[in-house]
Amino acid sequence: MHVIIDYGLGNLNSVQKGFERVGIETKISDQLKDIRDSHSLILPGVGAYRDAIKLLKDKGMDQALIEQVNKGKPIIGICLGMQLLFEVSYEYGMHQGLGLIKGEIMKMEIPLKVPHMGWNSLTFNQPNDPILKYINEGDYVYYVHSYFARCEGNNIIAFSDYHIQVPGIVRKDNIYGMQFHPEKSGQVGHNLLKAYKELII
């Protein structure tokens, strides 16, 4: 069972469909038991960091996630879900994240339009990572975000250039994160999820 964590924000249907299209059947749940019994975890995300982390904490899901991931269970965070994997965010105040990957979530202070919204191309930082198996450098993915992850280079698998280098795909061992929306990124997003499936099944 692959569990999409439901912490009460946003529409999870598109995420579920995205995984379903590559043959990953998922269950949307906010139950600790499902998190423990799952084969892998999907942390989606729309909305504000503070609300998201509070909702996870209120139900004890934060500890359950950390416990399972530390045991080696695969997790993938998408958009805000990726940002939640890091130690801290500065979105409207300072908020502690799950701390699964070293780094912090910062506002994009750049002379370009924010949010960073639309299709941007990926540059590979760790070209041999298996998640990149079915895509090519320069392929486009769909972003919508105003904050980005400042983290160590060896955790950045691919990035996009938007005045700064925006980490697009991050990884630490069994933990993946995508700042863009693979479920909205057409064939490229599909191919990323297809590669992810091979890593978890």
Added chain:
Amino acid sequence: MLAKRIIPCLDVRNGRVVKGKKFQDIIDVDSPEKLGKFYSDEGADELVFYDITASSDERQISLEFVKQVADTINIPFCVGGGVSTIDDFVTILRKGADKVSINSSAVKNPSLIQQASEKFGAQCVVLSIDAKKNDEGSWSVYVKGGREKTPLDAIEWAVEGVKLGAGEIVVNSIDEDGMKSGYDIDLLRKITSRVNVPVIASGGAGTMEHFRQAVHEANVDGILAASVFHFGEIKISDLKKYLNNNGVLVRK
């Protein structure tokens, strides 16, 4: 860097697409999700669906197409037409749309922009402006499908809309709509120089050159068109090749 977006616009009435009947290779040409998928496969970067269902009673049923589209395509899409309340936003976003566009209702009740932006985030809120040149050398905002003139100035309304929280502006030129003689570059340029959110050009596309012009001369972020795509005059895949060869960064 960010690619410029090519956006086909589809009119939907009672859950069926009412333009674009020339696609003989699609079995069910009137279905929004099939036509949406066709455009998505052709390389469209985003889709806009305008629900033009006349009766508000029928709207709830009509909006079922939004879920079908969300289940079928994997690129972002926006839904507009007849949106006037926060509840309309909730309905459309819950069915899986990424953005909601508002037009007349925002003119009538500007606080709707603010409420929606605070509740769902600016990236979901698209302010669509119907503009027509006036005798004073500027552009007036029109509502009710371009039938009713308002005292608003289009450029100032765009600025105000962004201040209220709109995350994207679509500028429809009433003068150019259907003329196929190019986008209203002058108006678009004035708006892009005043706002710091994406601006989408709409109304006037006739040739591939018009798309290039809107990007190079008016600095727009996306280009919307309907009939040139629906009637097969311009293929999105050809358009993208053309733009790519002529200095416009587009998604390949």
